[in-house]
Amino acid sequence: MRVFESPQELQQYITEEKRKGKTVGFVPTMGFLHEGHLSLLRAVRPDVDILVMSIFVNPLQFAPSEDLKTYPRDIAKDQAMVEKEGVDILFLPSDESMYPSGYSTYVGEIELSQRWCGKSRPGHFRGVTTVVLKLFNIVQPDISVFGEKDYQQAKVIAKMASDLNLPVTIRTCPIVREPDGLAMSSRNSYLTSEQRQAALALTNSLDYAINEFRKGVRQGNYLIQAMCLYIQTQDNVKLDYVACVDKDTLSPKEHVDVGDRLLVAAYVGETRLIDNKPLTLE
Ligand code: PAF
Numbered sequence: 001m002r003v004f005e006s007p008q009e010l011q012q013y014i015t016e017e018k019r020k021g022k023t024v025g026f027v028p029t030m031g032f033l034h035e036g037h038l039s040l041l042r043a044v045r046p047d048v049d050i051l052v053m054s055i056f057v058n059p060l061q062f063a064p065s066e067d068l069k070t071y072p073r074d075i076a077k078d079q080a081m082v083e084k085e086g087v088d089i090l091f092l093p094s095d096e097s098m099y100p101s102g103y104s105t106y107v108g109e110i111e112l113s114q115r116w117c118g119k120s121r122p123g124h125f126r127g128v129t130t131v132v133l134k135l136f137n138i139v140q141p142d143i144s145v146f147g148e149k150d151y152q153q154a155k156v157i158a159k160m161a162s163d164l165n166l167p168v169t170i171r172t173c174p175i176v177r178e179p180d181g182l183a184m185s186s187r188n189s190y191l192t193s194e195q196r197q198a199a200l201a202l203t204n205s206l207d208y209a210i211n212e213f214r215k216g217v218r219q220g221n222y223l224i225q226a227m228c229l230y231i232q233t234q235d236n237v238k239l240d241y242v243a244c245v246d247k248d249t250l251s252p253k254e255h256v257d258v259g260d261r262l263l264v265a266a267y268v269g270e271t272r273l274i275d276n277k278p279l280t281l282e
Helices: 007-019 036-049 075-084 124-139 148-163 184-189 193-198 200-216 220-232
Strands: 002-004 022-027 051-055 090-091 143-147 169-173 237-245 259-266 272-280
Touching: 002 007, 002 148, 007 022, 007 051, 007 124, 007 148, 022 036, 022 124, 022 148, 036 051, 036 075, 036 143, 036 148, 036 169, 090 124, 124 148, 148 169, 148 220, 148 259, 148 272, 193 200, 200 220, 200 237, 200 259, 200 272, 220 237, 220 259
Parallel strands: 002 090, 022 051, 022 143, 051 090, 143 169
Antiparallel strands: 237 259, 259 272
8 A cells, every 4th residue: 555645746646547547446534444434445446446545634624613633533543444445545645735825725515515514514514625626636536435424525525526527426335333323433432431322312313203204204394303302302412403304405305205314413522423314114
């Protein structure tokens, strides 16, 4: 596995490889890897010649009040994990190389990214689309893979790729969960054992609403109320939002159907967690 730190050197290397006809798969991450990230690598490894992973804790997508400084990092462990997955190139750019002094260009999607997490975290998606577009320009992937835990993020990135005619196929992979159902997230490492238990309220509230749907409930508002009530009765959990949305437009649904998506965000202590599931009949 080759490690690149310089965006220019990586861009040049990939340009030469692509000229030889090589295809590139790309998994951008912020590191502190878990099985969820590895599942993204496995989803693209067989389909490309060169597999690239980036680890970059992107300062642009954190508000000043958020956890940029404390975001968990363990590059040595991450490096050993991805080496085993057959990653060809690990890209570890510095803040300065991505945003040199005087940097002043941003890209924003302005429909999907206004909703849900976009409301709670103003500027977040602009930071995400800006860094992902920069990374795409450097890595020049044919396929890039994103996890469905960040469901809205995956939709925003796919919309950017389509709106800007980017020559990349965006793939998504299902959420990888702990045995008790908690969605895997690097931020789970912040949780005390008591909070870890409380965090199950997110996935349990989704299951509760899905169960109501399976019993015949079709009013989005009823499902939202049920989830809110469920979460509000849990100690140590503070609701951010609950939504019942169209899986593509992310607009709220009044009358719900199979395939619509339930989204939830909540604070467990200081840690903001998100989760989502589709409405299914089985
Ligand atoms: O999902 C993440 O880890 C980040 O938002 C991403 C896509 C790597 C952009 O910084």
